[in-house]
Amino acid sequence: MPNSAAVRNLIAAIAVSGAVLGSVPHMTARASGEPSKGDRALGEYLSSECVTCHQLSGQFKGIPPIVGWPEDSFVEIMQEYQHKKRPNQVMQMIAGRLSEEEIASLAVYFGSLKSSR
């Protein structure tokens, strides 16, 4: 169950980071019974690239934390970077080369973590 306070903080972080001026991620509820396509172990392997900037502890020191996100929000934001709807050259490049399965796996992995901040 998403922690709504954490998600509100996250949305604030995205806005502050200037990633999107004036818009916030659209929260979609997952259709009941729809399975996650992601594999946690694959997500953990891929995550080593992310945690250089996005701290595993969930600390926010200028780069938005991505720990404990609802999976749908994670996938949606990554897709927005993929389609260059969300500005940031680093994230557009990173999201651009990830497959649907890889994004889903990262969503599962990071979604399963608890922020320790």
Added chain:
Amino acid sequence: MSTSRRQFLGGVGALAAASSLPCPAIAQAKAKLVVVGGGPGGATIAKYVAKDSGGKIDVILVEPAKQFTTCFHSNLYLGGFRDFKSITHPYSALAKYGVKLNHQAATAVDKSKKTVRLASGTVLPYDRLVIAPGIDLKFDSIPGYSEAASAVMPHAWKAGPQTQLLKKQLDALKDGDLIVMIAPPNPYRCPPGPYERISMMAHVLKAKGHKKSKIVILDPKPNFSKQGLFVEGWEKHYPGMVEWQDPKVHGGIKSVDAKTRIVRTDLAEYKAQLVNVIPAQMAGKIARDAGLANDSGFCPINPENMKSAMDANIYVVGDACIAGDMPKSAFSANSQAKVAALMIRGELAGAKTFPARYTNTCWSLIETDDTVKVGGRYEAKDGKIAAVETFISKTGESADLRKQTQVENMGWYSGITADIFS
């Protein structure tokens, strides 16, 4: 005379006892990984192998220093944007992952015996070895320069006391003084670094109200990383203060004099109050002495796994290696280290491995809230680490975007130092 019965029985008993001891090969010893060098490359490998190998690999990190001062963001300390303590990180947290810290210098590698000798004479055996010593400076690449001369004309290209010396010299300058930087030839650590440093020096002088001070950069290169962005920034923020000379202008750097701080080129002679010489570079000594470097002075590697091209039991990551299209940067070292850590766990602990993927981003601060970046992603291709996609900041970007890029820069520093040292 014959052996006494007691002696004989004692001997047989001892022999029998010796035969019943377990044979060393039967007792399952943990695989041994020795990592030489505790920078972003070595420390990342040590941490990641120790934390992810489920106790199957013994990891020793050999690094003389008890804490690490980052070269990255040392320019921001020079510019007064952060303090020295904030760019210095202890190694102590790595112990919680099971990394054994050995605070000595490694002096030699015996590739056939698979051992590393330390300064104390201790010999460490390894199953796999990581050599990540960073760079050494070719002091003799500029006539008149030497290691001794760096006490007067610092390079500050290895962070620590040299950085503090350069900061002290910078802060002591008076209005009207001249700074001369000799920039390094390719390949070198941190391509945009010298030019970020120039920006930070100019910032300090401008902030103090110096209107007559000048900075001259004598470059052996015809162009440099993020040149258009730096030139735009210097013209905007420090008009008339910074002069960059390429080889066609200066005609060649002839000499530096540590006694007088006189720098001579084919074109002119400069009597400077601060001379920052950044010489040509090569891989750290232990890598070269171990026969891991080629004629370039740097170490060729297999781009699919970061193994040395000279020895399949040795990995080389970070500034010491030849990483194709990847620049020598902390971000690159950390990225290469994660590939190497995965491959080491694959070899020593049966872990599942995936194809290598690398990334890098380099941020450069030009003036307060004005930061630019360059970066890319890379893969093993055509026998080297090749860029698949790259990006760079644009001239004329909005102040908001440049400010956001600086926020990102600070966030990255916090993230990568937590990733390596926490």
